[in-house]
Amino acid sequence: MHPPSIDRLARAHAASGLPHATLVRLARRVVAGTAAEDVADAMATEVQHRARRQALEVVNGTGVLLHTNLGRAPTPQRPADRYSNLEFDLADGQRGPRAPAVTELAATLTGAEAALVVNNCAAAVMLALAALAGGRGVVVSRGELVEIGGGFRVPDVLAQSGATLIEVGTTNRTRPADLSEALALQHAERPPVAMVLKVHQSNYRIVGFTESVSVGEARALAPPEVVVMADLGSGLLDARCPWLPGGPPPWLADEPGVAQVLAEGADLVAVSGDKLMGGPQAGLLVGRADLVERCARHPLMRALRCGGATLSALERTLTAYAERDLTGLPFWRLATTPVEDLRARAEAIAAGQPRVEVVDTVATTGGGTLPGARIPSVGLAVRGDLVAPLRAAQPALVARAADGRTLVDLRTVFPDQDEAVAAALAGALGDHGAGDVAG
Numbered sequence: 001m002h003p004p005s006i007d008r009l010a011r012a013h014a015a016s017g018l019p020h021a022t023l024v025r026l027a028r029r030v031v032a033g034t035a036a037e038d039v040a041d042a043m044a045t046e047v048q049h050r051a052r053r054q055a056l057e058v059v060n061g062t063g064v065l066l067h068t069n070l071g072r073a074p075t076p077q078r079p080a081d082r083y084s085n086l087e088f089d090l091a092d093g094q095r096g097p098r099a100p101a102v103t104e105l106a107a108t109l110t111g112a113e114a115a116l117v118v119n120n121c122a123a124a125v126m127l128a129l130a131a132l133a134g135g136r137g138v139v140v141s142r143g144e145l146v147e148i149g150g151g152f153r154v155p156d157v158l159a160q161s162g163a164t165l166i167e168v169g170t171t172n173r174t175r176p177a178d179l180s181e182a183l184a185l186q187h188a189e190r191p192p193v194a195m196v197l198k199v200h201q202s203n204y205r206i207v208g209f210t211e212s213v214s215v216g217e218a219r220a221l222a223p224p225e226v227v228v229m230a231d232l233g234s235g236l237l238d239a240r241c242p243w244l245p246g247g248p249p250p251w252l253a254d255e256p257g258v259a260q261v262l263a264e265g266a267d268l269v270a271v272s273g274d275k276l277m278g279g280p281q282a283g284l285l286v287g288r289a290d291l292v293e294r295c296a297r298h299p300l301m302r303a304l305r306c307g308g309a310t311l312s313a314l315e316r317t318l319t320a321y322a323e324r325d326l327t328g329l330p331f332w333r334l335a336t337t338p339v340e341d342l343r344a345r346a347e348a349i350a351a352g353q354p355r356v357e358v359v360d361t362v363a364t365t366g367g368g369t370l371p372g373a374r375i376p377s378v379g380l381a382v383r384g385d386l387v388a389p390l391r392a393a394q395p396a397l398v399a400r401a402a403d404g405r406t407l408v409d410l411r412t413v414f415p416d417q418d419e420a421v422a423a424a425l426a427g428a429l430g431d432h433g434a435g436d437v438a439g
């Protein structure tokens with residue numbers, strides 16, 4: 001048999017919408033690794049697989065608002081197909097600071113003197129440690145030496161930054177006296193303390209016989225030259241939620257806000273842009289202007305800064321907060337949709353489909369935030385495990401299977417995706433008949 005023509009094989013799949021160069025690459029790989037008679041089938045499988053790996057719209061039926069695998073917070077994206085004034089001062093025609101409107105908004109919304117934007121919160125923490133505590137000591141409570149999903153471990157980040165970890169207290173209890181002892185201790189082998197780092201227990205809780213030192217207490221105990229920094233992670237800008245007509249929802253419970261932590265005495269706060277802030281992947285450092293300035297001037301800044309598309313998405317998110325405009329804050333809009341609205345939508349979706357049932361569910365924030373939060377919600381249930389066929393729908397519907405049924409939670413579905421949910425359910429039930437499974 002002649003070796004199949006790579007080009008012909010690639011062209012045969014032009015309708016997939018994949019770029020020709022990608023198809024050629026796939027065809028080469030398939031031809032090299034497959035017996036000639038199986039090439040056509042193998043290529044079709046490869047193309048199908050690859051087409052599903054493009055950036056695609058997905059319907060999030062999981063009820064996890066900040067689903068890390070689904071991009072955490074949904075953010076309004078505007079294609080950046082024009083030039084922008086990214087680093088250009090339109091007033092004087094000179095090179096200007098990067099996105100000054102973003103940092104100004106972040107400072108205004110949190111009551112900080114200044115702000116700085118980097119790639120993510122991990123980068124913000126790393127930069128602040130390197131710039132403000134490199135070669136010196138950082139005091140952290142043993143109850144806060146955390147790991148955030150994806151391998152962000154506070155002790156490792158600290159080591160990478162060139163700072164030395166000084167652990168105080170125990171896993172469940174750290175007292176003000178532990179902190180003052182560590183601050184007072186003069187030790188030949190220990191570098192001087194540059195910072196007290198408070199790490200928010202974003203994705204876990206220690207309950208029971210516990211005690212911790214608050215940011216305010218830390219600020220009162222530490223000498224003025226020691227920086228008190230809070231790694232808040234989760235990114236709630238203001239615990240009063242002034243952008244929500246009804247104020248903070250009950251499930252936010254005691255989540256600290258950046259504004260409050262700064263008011264309590266933190267010199268610097270690091271937060272994530274795509275957790276409770278509901279913006280694009282980014283990290284913010286807000287706080288004292290002199291400290292933000294030192295971080296901005298550190299050589300790592302160049303490597304950790306983010307690009308124009310992120311900055312413009314963040315600017316729109318922060319502007320929506322400033323204008324209390326929920327349409328620009330999809331995360332908060334989804335999170336606070338009244339349960340009755342979800343139920344009405346669920347009933348409309350289930351109307352023509354006898355095997356689809358409307359059920360009460362519990363949604364969560366996810367994304368390594370608010371571990372105990374339970375957000376009342378409504379979803380659609382069908383018997384059997386339809387997770388895979390729903391995922392194969394166009395657009396893909398990500399659902400969860402539990403207790404012999406498949407659940408699509410409407411808390412995380414945008415209203416204009418309801419039709420897609422109905423179609424995906426009808427398709428999956430029709431094709432697979434899992435709804436017939438006796439139970």
Ligand SMILES: *Cc1c(COP(=O)(O)O)cnc(C)c1O
Pocket residue numbers: 120121122123148152199200201202203231232233234271272273274282283368
């Ligand atoms: C999530 C989190 C981080 C990491 O944030 P990314 O933006 O994902 O890098 C760091 N610290 C805390 C406390 C967090 O909750």
